[in-house]
Amino acid sequence: MLPSDSTSLREALINIADPSGCFLWDTKGSVCYHDLVRGSCLNGRLSELSGRSVLVATRDQLITALALIELDGVARRLILCPPDLTSEQLSSVFANAEVDAAVLDSSQPQSNLRNCITATCHSNIVPAAGEQLERRSTEWVLLTSGTTSAPKLVLHNLSSLTAAIKHSDSAASPIIWGTFYDIRRYGGLQILLRAILGGASLVLSDMEESLGDYLARLGRHGVTHVLGTPTHWRRALMSPAAREIAPRYVRSSGEIADQSILNALRFFYPDAVIAHAFASTEAGVGFSVEDGLEGFPDDLLGGVGDVELKVEQGSLLVRSAGTAMRYLGTGPALRNEQGFVDTGDLVELRNDRHYFLGRRSGVINVGGLKVHPEEVETVINRHPRVRMSLVRARKNPITGSIVIANVILKEEPGQRATANRDVVIKDEILQICRAKLAKHKIPIAINIVTALAIGTSGKLYRHA
Amino acid sequence: MSIRETIISQIRQVAKEQNKKLGPLTDDLVLLESGLDSLEFAIIVARLEDSLGSDPLSASEDGNFPVTLGDFIGIYEDAAK
Numbered sequence: 090m091l092p093s094d095s096t097s098l099r100e101a102l103i104n105i106a107d108p109s110g111c112f113l114w115d116t117k118g119s120v121c122y123h124d125l126v127r128g129s130c131l132n133g134r135l136s137e138l139s140g141r142s143v144l145v146a147t148r149d150q151l152i153t154a155l156a157l158i159e160l161d162g163v164a165r166r167l168i169l170c171p172p173d174l175t176s177e178q179l180s181s182v183f184a185n186a187e188v189d190a191a192v193l194d195s196s197q198p199q200s201n202l203r204n205c206i207t208a209t210c211h212s213n214i215v216p217a218a219g220e221q222l223e224r225r226s227t228e229w230v231l232l233t234s235g236t237t238s239a240p241k242l243v244l245h246n247l248s249s250l251t252a253a254i255k256h257s258d259s260a261a262s263p264i265i266w267g268t269f270y271d272i273r274r275y276g277g278l279q280i281l282l283r284a285i286l287g288g289a290s291l292v293l294s295d296m297e298e299s300l301g302d303y304l305a306r307l308g309r310h311g312v313t314h315v316l317g318t319p320t321h322w323r324r325a326l327m328s329p330a331a332r333e334i335a336p337r338y339v340r341s342s343g344e345i346a347d348q349s350i351l352n353a354l355r356f357f358y359p360d361a362v363i364a365h366a367f368a369s370t371e372a373g374v375g376f377s378v379e380d381g382l383e384g385f386p387d388d389l390l391g392g393v394g395d396v397e398l399k400v401e402q403g404s405l406l407v408r409s410a411g412t413a414m415r416y417l418g419t420g421p422a423l424r425n426e427q428g429f430v431d432t433g434d435l436v437e438l439r440n441d442r443h444y445f446l447g448r449r450s451g452v453i454n455v456g457g458l459k460v461h462p463e464e465v466e467t468v469i470n471r472h473p474r475v476r477m478s479l480v481r482a483r484k485n486p487i488t489g490s491i492v493i494a495n496v497i498l499k500e501e502p503g504q505r506a507t508a509n510r511d512v513v514i515k516d517e518i519l520q521i522c523r524a525k526l527a528k529h530k531i532p533i534a535i536n537i538v539t540a541l542a543i544g545t546s547g548k549l550y551r552h553a
Numbered sequence: 554m555s556i557r558e559t560i561i562s563q564i565r566q567v568a569k570e571q572n573k574k575l576g577p578l579t580d581d582l583v584l585l586e587s588g589l590d591s592l593e594f595a596i597i598v599a600r601l602e603d604s605l606g607s608d609p610l611s612a613s614e615d616g617n618f619p620v621t622l623g624d625f626i627g628i629y630e631d632a633a634k
Contacts, residue, residue, distance in 0.1 A: 301585070320591075326618035327585050352616030456591050486610035487595040528571075533596050534603075 096226070097162030097247065098285055102126050105288035110263075113284075114310060115151040116295040120212055122288075128214035130155040131192070137206060139163050139222045141190040144182070146170035147210060148194055150272045150293045154281055156192045156210045161227050161247060164190075168230040169273040172296060174240070181239040185418030186230050230417060231275055233370050234459075242417035243275075243370045251282050252395065252411035253374035264289040267307040267334075269317035269325070271296075275370040276343050280316055301330040308333030318343040319350045319489055320457040326353050335360070340377065342366035344454050345445040348383045349486050355381055371423055372430040373411025384436075384444040397429075404449055405432045447482060447490075451551035455529040456488035462551065465492060465532065468525045472518050474498050479541045480532065481551060494518075494532040495541060511537050556629050559604060560597075564589070567597050580623030587622070607632050 102108060108122035129135060130152075143164045145156045153169065160167055168186045170179070182188065183205075191207045229250060232240040266284045270277030272293065284291040292310045294303050304325060307315065315336045317325070322341055325331050339354050339361045346365035354363045367375035367385070375398055378385050390398050396409040406429040413430075415423050424430055435446040447453070453460040462480035469478040476499045482490035498514065515535045522531045554562070561578055564587075568575045573588050584594065602608040609632035610618070619625035 323618070324585070324591055327591075327620055329583060329620055331620075347611075349611045349613065349616065352613065353618045354616070356616035357618070456595065483599065484611065485595045485599055486608065487591050487598055491592075491595050491599055529592055533599050 096224070098158045098282075099126070099162060101286050102158065105285075107288065110290075111284075111288055112290045113151055113154055113293060114290070114306075115149060115293045116298055116306070117149070117151070118212065120151065120155065120214065122285075124214045125155070125158055127217055129159060129217040130210050130212065130214055131159055131208050132211075133218060134208035135159060135163060135217070136220055136222060138190050138192070138208060140165050140225070141206075142166040142168065142187045144168045144170055144186070144188045144191040144205075145273075146191055146193055148172065148196060149295070150277075151212060152194045152210050153273055154293070155212060155214075157281075158285070159210075160192070161229075162224050163222050164227050165225065166228040166230060168242075169232065169278065171232060171234075171271060171273045174232075178239055181418070182232065182242065185242050231278065231370050231413075234274065241371075241420060243423070244414045244417055246414070249373065249411055249413060250278065251286060252409060253279070253368075254283050254286055262313075264314050265310055265312045266291040267294075267310075267312040267315045267336075269294060269300075269303070269315075269321035270343070276316070276318075276368060279368065279374070300324055301328045304328060304330035305333050308335075312336055314338040314340075316340045316342070318457060319346050320344060320454075322350055322354060323487055323489075326357055331357060338362045338364065340364040340366055342368055342377075344457070344489055345447070346383060347484070347489070351381055351383060367405070367407075367432075367434075369407075369430075369432055371413050372407035372432050373409055373413065375405070375407045375409075375432070382442070384442045387438060387441045387443060390443075399429070400436055400438075400443065401431070403435045403437070403446075405434045405436050405443075406430065407432060447551075451481070453480075453482040453490050453492055455490055455492060458527075458529045460492055460530045462492075465494065465522070465526060465530050468522055469494055469496060469518055469532075469535075471521055471525075472514070474501075474514055475518065477541060479551070483534070488529075492530060492532045493534045493536070495536045495538045497538060497541060556605065556633055557626050560601060560626055560629060563597050563600055563604070567593050567600070578622060580621060580626070582622040583620060584622060584625060601629065605629065605633070 102122055103126055108126055111122040112119045141164055143160055145153050147153045189205045191205055192210050193207055195209050195211055226246055229245045231243045266280050266289055268277055268280045272278050272281045292307050292312055312334055313336055319341045339358050351363060362379055363381050364377050364379045366377040376385055376389050399406050408429040413423055433449045435449050436443040437446055451462045465480040466478045469475055476497045478494050478496045480494045483493045485491045518535055571593055575588055598610060609628050619628055
């Protein structure tokens, strides 16, 4: 949590004992915390942005970090724009977050931002003007990783975003953070905030940098704490550059961490603490487990520290000071009446340990890319011989999951099922899928079956 | 067909299906530099599980992850011993 005398990121920087020894690094250079304490990156435009709802939409993560530090406590609202938004998604963000200002970097066109003032942020820090601006508690808006639909806008403030950060995180020996995450999403932002509040350096990634090059750069900076999804880690461990880092702490979150990736990390980094954590943009940080085993112990339910966890109808619920307030715009309530966030992640209790089964919605995560099974089923069902289909995940050590499909065929009078006929139909179904679906959504196997499990609600069982 | 031949043939089959050109499949080839992406390796591993009856990358107790093609084949050959 925030030190009691810090109400903004800038004040947290002021409280760092030795800001001249802390840096944010990216592929192009670095910025020292000491320069940020009294410097400005906004070309003297800070006062114009005071009290506004500011979209931060820069190409580089470093520039976003600089803008956040300068604007927190000054802007009414900060909206973090991930790099991969479509223009339709951006339109819904503008409307729902009442955006009236935008911070860009110098390389970006400013023509498509209507009805708002724009300011340019850069990494050349100049002394701040020292003007007295009204201080306020800034609202932070984070986007969930929507697929094709409009992303949800999740409302936090600096207190909720930093609720999981303990003062003891500022360890005796210096920490250098590295993360495969983008700081414009919840998981990555947690690392930026940990670095700033704990007075530690952070090595930022770049979307155009290869994984091997990022690992090599982490190694050169002597990274001590590295975080990513299991998918990031599986890719990293297949890179020869994975040997170039020697972290003390390695953490996976954002997807199910299975035993094979935890074992692989233990094997690769025998001297590191191997942790896996549960967090989401809405729920905040649920827990971090460091015993090297997949799932989490039953005794975490009820409460650990400030976080309460419970399981209802198979789904994990979280309540803490780190949970978000609400969604902006129309939509479902973010919390239930008791203040719990239903994460939609299904868990199963076996031998005093809860294991993650997947999403209640059935959404499949293939190497970090989402697949809605209904979309694939709709395509499969176009084949004239298909009566119904069920698309589900099959576990995979490289991408976490891959897509497979079970299919029931229509009976045709006078036609007998033969192995050869099934091969032809499977091939035809795959051809339809290849024509209509992105590569990660195409089932890698199609099984012709005679029955699919259907629940009492009449819906297909997706977690049979 | 030996395990090595089964693996090489499956890699070539997936590359063909995905219209990917492969260089020489030598033991020191770094998998991430082979021209195949992680989804394609995921498909190869799943098909090998079906044809060889084992998924040693998931089952591995020591958690050794393959970097080169030689590592990859070795993990399957060790699992069959």
